[in-house]
Amino acid sequence: MFPTVRMRRLRELKLLKETRVSTDDLILPVFIDENIEGETKKPIDSMPGQYRFSIEGAVKEVSEARSLGIKSVLLFGIPRKKDETGSEAFNTEGVIQRAVRKLKEEVENVVIITDLCLCEYTTHGHCGLVDVDAGSGHVLNDPTLEVLGKIAVSQAEAGADIVAPSGMMDGMVKAIRENLDDDSFTDTAIMSYAAKYNSALYGPFREAADSGYQFGDRSGYQMDVSNAREALREVELDIEEAADIVMVKPAIFYLDIISKVRARFDVPLAAYSVSGEYSMIAAASEKGYLDRGEIVMEGLTAIKRAGADLIITYFAKEVAKALSCCI
Numbered sequence: 001m002f003p004t005v006r007m008r009r010l011r012e013l014k015l016l017k018e019t020r021v022s023t024d025d026l027i028l029p030v031f032i033d034e035n036i037e038g039e040t041k042k043p044i045d046s047m048p049g050q051y052r053f054s055i056e057g058a059v060k061e062v063s064e065a066r067s068l069g070i071k072s073v074l075l076f077g078i079p080r081k082k083d084e085t086g087s088e089a090f091n092t093e094g095v096i097q098r099a100v101r102k103l104k105e106e107v108e109n110v111v112i113i114t115d116l117c118l119c120e121y122t123t124h125g126h127c128g129l130v131d132v133d134a135g136s137g138h139v140l141n142d143p144t145l146e147v148l149g150k151i152a153v154s155q156a157e158a159g160a161d162i163v164a165p166s167g168m169m170d171g172m173v174k175a176i177r178e179n180l181d182d183d184s185f186t187d188t189a190i191m192s193y194a195a196k197y198n199s200a201l202y203g204p205f206r207e208a209a210d211s212g213y214q215f216g217d218r219s220g221y222q223m224d225v226s227n228a229r230e231a232l233r234e235v236e237l238d239i240e241e242a243a244d245i246v247m248v249k250p251a252i253f254y255l256d257i258i259s260k261v262r263a264r265f266d267v268p269l270a271a272y273s274v275s276g277e278y279s280m281i282a283a284a285s286e287k288g289y290l291d292r293g294e295i296v297m298e299g300l301t302a303i304k305r306a307g308a309d310l311i312i313t314y315f316a317k318e319v320a321k322a323l324s325c326c327i
Contacts, residue, residue: 019305021297023069023323027113027270028316031208032058033078034095046204047275048282050314052078055099059106068320072111074164074312075099078210079121085129086121090150092157100158113162113191114155116148116176125206125213127167127221139221144169149179156185162245166193168221168234173241191245191270194238195231195257198222201250201276208275231257232264239267245310250274252299255306262307271308273299278314293322 010016036042036054041061044050053061062073077096079088088094096114103112119127128144130137144167152163163180165172173192180188198219206212223230235246246265248258249272258271281299285292296315303311313319 019301021300021304021311021319021323023320024071025300025304025309025311026070026316026319027072027074027310027312028062028065028070029074029076029312029314030058030061031076031078032095032099033210034080035078044204044208046207047279047314048286050208050278052208055095055102058099059102062103062107062110065317065320066107066110068317068324070316070320071109072113072310073103074113074115076115076209077120082121082123084123086118086147089118089121090147090154092154094154097154097158100155100160104159111161112159113164114160116151116155116163116165117167118144118147118151119167119211119213120209125211127218128169141169141171141221145171145175148172149175152176152188153179153183153185156180156183156188160188162189162191164191164193164247166196166249168193168196168223171241173238173243177242189244190242191247192238192243193249193272194235194243194246195254195261196222196247196249197225197254199225199250199253199274199276201253201274204275204279228257228260232260235261235265239265244268245270247272247312248308250277251303251308251311252277255302258303258306258308268309269307270310270312271303271306272312273303273314275314281315293318297322 031052033052038054039056039060041051041053041057075096079095100112117127119125124130126139128139131140148165155163165176173190176190238246245268247270248254251271251273262269281295284290300311
């Protein structure tokens with residue numbers, strides 16, 4: 001008890017950090033746009049400092065990230081053409097498939113994760129096939145599973161190390177695992193967007209990935225923001241279906257969910273610090289309301305402290321640079 005016990009002693013010495021963020025924890029999202037040629041890049045207005053890249057530009061971006069110590073990237077594709085069924089998503093010459101092959105040729109020792117969804121590839125912008133004939137706009141779960149399996153195999157054939165289904169379709173992990181195994185891609189891992197909420201924080205991403213929906217919303221398949229017990233059930237089901245890594249998305253507003261998942265399940269856990277989180281920090285720091293470097297590290301530390309093993313963040317490169325200065 002005080003005065004014998006003084007908690008400030010070690011604080012003054014700046015010892016014993018309980019939680020540390022390292023480059024090993026970070027996954028960098030990369031947007032690859034088939035409409036961009038050469039090594040040029042296109043700024044994303046709602047995410048200052050972020051870009052869409054051509055395939056060649058993506059190689060340069062990933063090479064730089066790897067030189068900073070970032071070991072993994074998450075790829076999103078924007079195709080040149082879209083249709084009702086998102087057929088470009090499983091085209092062997094699609095934007096992501098070609099990008100993965102190029103990255104494997106040009107960049108050493110990088111773990112390539114491919115987002116596995118239909119929203120960037122469909123004209124309607126939803127994450128599954130839609131019952132257009134009925135006029136309801138209802139997203140069809142079971143027929144979508146067959147398409148997700150085809151996408152997974154095409155991405156694995158291209159060389160993806162991990163596929164990341166993000167559409168929140170029931171049974172998606174099981175369907176993908178079966179398709180991968182049937183085609184002898186037993187070593188291709190699955191990182192499931194297991195607890196993905198219907199969040200308002202995705203707005204900037206829809207500009208970045210050209211994935212805005214044309215009607216309705218995604219509340220029929222993404223989770224209600226008020227639900228916590230449902231998240232645990234979703235995670236449990238994905239683990240039972242053989243997910244290798246589970247994910248909570250978004251991150252900073254959902255630290256309680258990350259903590260609950262970590263307490264309940266002993267599996268690798270990722271958290272996605274989403275576009276809205278990035279844009280809020282970028283805007284506030286640009287105005288001088290917050291110190292960008294400090295608030296970014298505080299946010300990522302909070303995500304790690306809550307229990308995440310991996311953090312998908314648009315700040316990955318600048319954090320890696322900052323960490324390298326402190327070694």
